[in-house]
Amino acid sequence: MFPDPFVLAVFETLFPEGITRYAVGGLFVGLGTAVIYAATAIAPGASSFLESTLTYVSDRARFQQYRASRDWRIVFTIGIVLGAAVYAVIWQGAVWTTDVQWWRLLAGGILVGVGTRIGKGCTSGHGVCGVGSRSKTSIIGVVAFLSVAIATAQVVLALGVSP
Numbered sequence: 001m002f003p004d005p006f007v008l009a010v011f012e013t014l015f016p017e018g019i020t021r022y023a024v025g026g027l028f029v030g031l032g033t034a035v036i037y038a039a040t041a042i043a044p045g046a047s048s049f050l051e052s053t054l055t056y057v058s059d060r061a062r063f064q065q066y067r068a069s070r071d072w073r074i075v076f077t078i079g080i081v082l083g084a085a086v087y088a089v090i091w092q093g094a095v096w097t098t099d100v101q102w103w104r105l106l107a108g109g110i111l112v113g114v115g116t117r118i119g120k121g122c123t124s125g126h127g128v129c130g131v132g133s134r135s136k137t138s139i140i141g142v143v144a145f146l147s148v149a150i151a152t153a154q155v156v157l158a159l160g161v162s163p
Helices: 005-014 020-040 049-056 067-092 102-118 123-132 136-159
Strands: none
Touching: 020 067, 020 123, 049 067, 123 136
């Protein structure tokens, strides 16, 4: 049976260059998650990476809880950044591929960092590891993250805000 033409039209609109890059990216995320979990028995969410990095410069007890597992977290974070850079160079021809001003990226990063600590985890941790382990908290969190993201995108679009 053939797919509905409407479904195909929506699919082509949402993914004009196909889904291959997303499928490969998802495969690598899943594979990386499985390898880290198999090696450390810790679900690898990105929200604790800043605090684990701060163990190098701070003696505060809050940061010291990550001291034993900070090295792989640093490697994982570097891998995220390098993976994005390699992708950009291979498929985009440059490392910096956005028109968004640096200060907006910095402000967004800070807000995301604060939000992940308040939300007891990040989208990647809840979405990949939490949903994968059928955590009710993570499933509710992912639904909330996506709902707010979709609503925010619609408001930004309606206001005509651009980078």
